[in-house]
Amino acid sequence: MKWLAAMLVVGGVAHADPLALRADAFASTAAPAGLLTLSADGDAGPGLSAEAVVWTGQTTATAADRADGDVLVIALHARTRDGRINGTLGRFVATLGALRPVQVDGGRARVRLPYAIDVDAYAGIPVLPDLTTSRSWDWVTGGRVARRIGDWGSIGAGYMQQRTDGELATEEVGFDAGAALGNHDDLAGKLAYDLANPGLAEATITASDRRGALRGELYATYIAASHILPATSLFTVLGDVPALRAGTTWTWRAAPRLDVAADLAVRRSDGDAIDEPATAPATTVGEVGEVIAPAIVLRATLRLDDRGASALGGELRRDGAGDSGWTGARATARFALPWALSASSELELVVPDHDRGLGRVWPWVLAALSRTWGPWHAAVALEAQASPEDRSRLDALAQLGRTWGKP
Amino acid sequence: MRRLALVVVLALAACAGVLGLTRSEPRPFPHRAHVFAGVTCTRCHVGIDRDDGTSLHVPDDRSCIECHSKPHDSHPCLGCHAAPNALPELADARAHLVFDHKTHTAPTRGDCVRCHVGVAESDQHLRPPMATCFRCHDHDASRDARTCNACHRDLEDSATLPETHLAHDGDWLREHGTRAASSGDLCQSCHRDRFCAECHGKTVPILPATARFDDVFAPTIHRAGFESRHALEARAEPGACTTCHSPDRCASCHTSLGVAGDTRRSPHPPGWVGPTPADNAHGREARRDPTACASCHDGAGQSLCVGCHKVGGVGGNPHPVGWSSRVPLSSMPCRLCHPIGSRP
Numbered sequence: 001m002k003w004l005a006a007m008l009v010v011g012g013v014a015h016a017d018p019l020a021l022r023a024d025a026f027a028s029t030a031a032p033a034g035l036l037t038l039s040a041d042g043d044a045g046p047g048l049s050a051e052a053v054v055w056t057g058q059t060t061a062t063a064a065d066r067a068d069g070d071v072l073v074i075a076l077h078a079r080t081r082d083g084r085i086n087g088t089l090g091r092f093v094a095t096l097g098a099l100r101p102v103q104v105d106g107g108r109a110r111v112r113l114p115y116a117i118d119v120d121a122y123a124g125i126p127v128l129p130d131l132t133t134s135r136s137w138d139w140v141t142g143g144r145v146a147r148r149i150g151d152w153g154s155i156g157a158g159y160m161q162q163r164t165d166g167e168l169a170t171e172e173v174g175f176d177a178g179a180a181l182g183n184h185d186d187l188a189g190k191l192a193y194d195l196a197n198p199g200l201a202e203a204t205i206t207a208s209d210r211r212g213a214l215r216g217e218l219y220a221t222y223i224a225a226s227h228i229l230p231a232t233s234l235f236t237v238l239g240d241v242p243a244l245r246a247g248t249t250w251t252w253r254a255a256p257r258l259d260v261a262a263d264l265a266v267r268r269s270d271g272d273a274i275d276e277p278a279t280a281p282a283t284t285v286g287e288v289g290e291v292i293a294p295a296i297v298l299r300a301t302l303r304l305d306d307r308g309a310s311a312l313g314g315e316l317r318r319d320g321a322g323d324s325g326w327t328g329a330r331a332t333a334r335f336a337l338p339w340a341l342s343a344s345s346e347l348e349l350v351v352p353d354h355d356r357g358l359g360r361v362w363p364w365v366l367a368a369l370s371r372t373w374g375p376w377h378a379a380v381a382l383e384a385q386a387s388p389e390d391r392s393r394l395d396a397l398a399q400l401g402r403t404w405g406k407p
Numbered sequence: 408m409r410r411l412a413l414v415v416v417l418a419l420a421a422c423a424g425v426l427g428l429t430r431s432e433p434r435p436f437p438h439r440a441h442v443f444a445g446v447t448c449t450r451c452h453v454g455i456d457r458d459d460g461t462s463l464h465v466p467d468d469r470s471c472i473e474c475h476s477k478p479h480d481s482h483p484c485l486g487c488h489a490a491p492n493a494l495p496e497l498a499d500a501r502a503h504l505v506f507d508h509k510t511h512t513a514p515t516r517g518d519c520v521r522c523h524v525g526v527a528e529s530d531q532h533l534r535p536p537m538a539t540c541f542r543c544h545d546h547d548a549s550r551d552a553r554t555c556n557a558c559h560r561d562l563e564d565s566a567t568l569p570e571t572h573l574a575h576d577g578d579w580l581r582e583h584g585t586r587a588a589s590s591g592d593l594c595q596s597c598h599r600d601r602f603c604a605e606c607h608g609k610t611v612p613i614l615p616a617t618a619r620f621d622d623v624f625a626p627t628i629h630r631a632g633f634e635s636r637h638a639l640e641a642r643a644e645p646g647a648c649t650t651c652h653s654p655d656r657c658a659s660c661h662t663s664l665g666v667a668g669d670t671r672r673s674p675h676p677p678g679w680v681g682p683t684p685a686d687n688a689h690g691r692e693a694r695r696d697p698t699a700c701a702s703c704h705d706g707a708g709q710s711l712c713v714g715c716h717k718v719g720g721v722g723g724n725p726h727p728v729g730w731s732s733r734v735p736l737s738s739m740p741c742r743l744c745h746p747i748g749s750r751p
Binding site: 020024026028035037039041046051053055057070071072073075082083084088092093095096097098100101103110112118120126127128129146148151153154155156167168171174176177178188189190195196197198202204205206208210215217219223224225226228229230231232233234235236237238239240241242243245249251254255256257258261263267293295301302305306307311313319320323324325326328330332333334342344345346348350352362363364366368369370379381383385387388389397399 | 426490491492495547550551552553554556564574576577578581582584585586587588589590591592599600601603604605607608609610611612613617618619620621622623624630631632634635636638639640642643644645646647649650653693694695696697698700701704705709712713725726727730731732733734738739740741743
């Protein structure tokens with residue numbers, strides 16, 4: 001795979017026109033210690049294009065999943081002139097409607113049929129890190145049929161099946177819908193149902209209204225953890241309390257340079273255990289209760305110039321309840337300086353409700369200086385924190401990037 | 408109350424410039440005054456009617472000096488007399504739009520304002536919105552075929568954000584999955600595959616929040632001190648982690664940090680496993696968040712559970728009431744606890 005990646009990248013450099021190439025070097029005293037990423041895009045005519053992102057570097061991951069290099073994306077895209085048929089071959093992230101995204105080595109195709117019907121399908125081998133070849137009898141395939149409704153909406157239904165070592169790991173059907181209702185309102189929803197261990201795996205619905213500087217959204221999400229796990233995992237047989245979150249998000253351009261946002265939600269999830277009678281037989285597995293917890297985010301961003309090159313931001317958060325509750329504050333700042341320099345800083349304070357001896361406040365701060373000149377971009381930063389893992393820690397980060405062939 | 412209102416008014420007045428309520432230097436170009444003075448568009452934007460799509464046709468100082476014979480200083484005129492974003496927006500449009508003024512001069516009969524509506528009031532947005540194009544150009548075929556490149560060049564690298572459609576406002580990070588579910592192909596008209604893979608790929612070396620650490624306003628996942636918060640966030644929303652990460656992701660990191668795996672101390676509290684339900688917290692915790700257990704005990708670690716919970720074992724039946732599965736008993740994970748010949 002490494003050789004294929006290198007050949008495609010180099011081949012793209014030689015033949016594709018126009019071609020864009022980007023190289024980014026990243027170094028940090030925290031993991032990963034050093035990283036070089038190469039990205040390339042090439043168009044070989046109106047219906048054929050290719051893209052690739054490969055990386056190599058030294059990470060501090062454990063021996064089990066250590067990777068010295070890998071391919072993030074390497075894909076060849078082809079489409080007919082009218083756009084009715086298109087396909088991709090290579091490594092990519094397959095996303096189909098409500099079905100969960102899967103990174104695969106394989107192919108996908110999309111056909112736009114008469115009567116506003118679209119058919120999508122993909123098949124391939126699920127990607128594992130580190131260019132591993134020990135993937136016999138691992139495969140995933142999925143498809144989706146969708147119907148566009150005028151120019152204001154669509155509905156779709158999809159199916160996917162994934163096998164690991166030939167055994168059923170995931171089998172799911174998904175349904176999705178989206179609509180623009182009038183000039184101000186949008187509605188979208190998706191639902192995934194686990195067929196391997198029958199039950200609702202994930203569902204989301206969102207409705208928004210936008211009028212001038214004000215936008216409001218109502219949403220609800222449902223996630224059943226045991227249905228998200230692969231069916232080959234023993235922990236799918238336990239059942240669980242699904243996490244349910246419902247809330248509303250409001251964004252308001254209060255002034256030409258001032259944006260204010262609020263996300264007010266409640267979350268129902270796992271709670272304290274229900275007391276079981278002492279006479280209960282020792283062979284029963286404990287039942288769990290449910291709690292309603294707030295999830296609140298208040299945010300404001302003030303641009304200090306019309307282009308937003310300099311800006312200030314603030315954020316307050318309150319999340320969870322019981323042993324998972326916490327309160328946080330975050331402040332961000334960016335200042336444009338002479339000579340194309342930019343200074344930015346970010347500060348976060350997290351106060352857990354129950355510190356468990358891991359510190360009452362977990363501060364995190366970053367100060368960065370960056371410069372963009374022509375095709376070059378460089379940045380350095382210092383990051384300091386006190387976390388449950390480290391009483392105090394200081395890291396340095398650096399990044400250098402260059403682009404070739406961009407307009 | 409009156410005092411509070413006074414304070415608010417004074418504060419707004421003091422901050423009016425910062426909030427953008429009043430214009431500061433540089434100012435928008437006074438197109439309106441020039442129109443009233445009888446200056447035609449092409450007198451300053453020389454040659455724009457013959458534009459072949461390669462030049463910006465922004466007036467230089469010589470055009471201004473033809474009338475304004477006494478400049479007050481030696482700085483370039485548009486350095487102060489143009490909205491700060493006007494010239495960069497024009498350059499971006501020129502680089503990323505398939506457009507020339509020459510072919511539009513005849514159909515519009517040279518009426519620039521027909522497309523550049525509002526230019527008299529301000530030059531904040533000289534580039535007309537896309538809806539203006541649709542007054543004359545049929546867009547249905549391109550929209551249905553998702554072929555934006557009839558008009559747009561290299562959309563992903565363009566600074567253009569959709570304003571009238573697909574506006575990425577609100578909490579887009581949370582919302583994008585639901586929106587993309589029904590219009591994923593539309594996303595691909597601007598975003599390439601690597602855009603999704605940067606977060607959803609299994610082979611991601613670092614997340615965008617780390618790679619672009621200097622962009623502190625970017626709405627990316629796992630921002631700032633996420634490492635500190637991740638245990639709390641994972642407990643608050645079980646399953647949320649597993650929608651992107653495989654459970655072994657947790658195990659590999661926890662093992663390297665010594666909080667799981669082959670360590671001498673157990674991370675579990677006293678009373679984790681015991682003979683009575685009161686001493687048996689692990690069952691309740693497992694049902695609270697099975698993904699948390701899977702993050703360390705999946706794979707070979709499953710044998711810990713099987714020892715007690717297999718059919719006939721002292722741990723009893725771990726299935727919840729009404730639980731069902733289509734997985735054959737001979738397959739994983741059923742066969743771990745249900746040996747061939749045992750009851751279902």
